[in-house]
Amino acid sequence: MHLAYPAVxxxxxxxxxxxxxxxxxxxxLVLMSVELMLNAVNLxxxxxxxxxxxxxHAGQALTLFTIAIAAAEIGIGLAIVLMVYRNRGTSDVDxxxxxxxxxxxxxxxxxxxxxxx
Numbered sequence: 483m484h485l486a487y488p489a490v491x492x493x494x495x496x497x498x499x500x501x502x503x504x505x506x507x508x509x510x511l512v513l514m515s516v517e518l519m520l521n522a523v524n525l526x527x528x529x530x531x532x533x534x535x536x537x538x539h540a541g542q543a544l545t546l547f548t549i550a551i552a553a554a555e556i557g558i559g560l561a562i563v564l565m566v567y568r569n570r571g572t573s574d575v576d577x578x579x580x581x582x583x584x585x586x587x588x589x590x591x592x593x594x595x596x597x598x599x
Contacts, residue, residue, distance in 0.1 A: 488529035495522035509563045509573045513556060520552045 495518055502515025524545045531541025567573045 485529060485533045488525055492522040492525040492529070495519075495525065507574050507576050509566070509575055509578075510560070512575065513559045513563070517552060517556060520548060524548050 499515045499518035499522060502518065503512055506512050506515060527541040527545045527548070529541075531539055531545075534541075563573055566578065570578060572578065
């Protein structure tokens with residue numbers, strides 16, 4: 483088996499996932515892009531495990547750990563996104579960041595007004 487084929491596919495998957503993390507604004511799509519990046523890493527681990535003919539199959543063992551971590555990450559991440567959506571009414575990452583900044587700004591202004599009075 484040529485190592486170039488799975489390596490190129492993994493690079494393409496990782497690139498698409500990285501673009502999704504950097505360009506998307508929906509939190510669920512960002513989580514899906516992170517999962518795509520983790521799957522690219524899994525593909526590399528298995529491909530190098532087969533190419534090196536490792537007797538312990540360390541690449542496949544690491545892939546199982548990565549899959550378990552990815553499952554836990556998506557479960558916790560989706561729960562957080564759902565709670566934020568229920569509280570704020572949006573899952574847009576930029577709007578969540580903007581609301582956090584605007585929530586703190588009036589409080590600082592109120593303290594200055596009270597100190598001046």
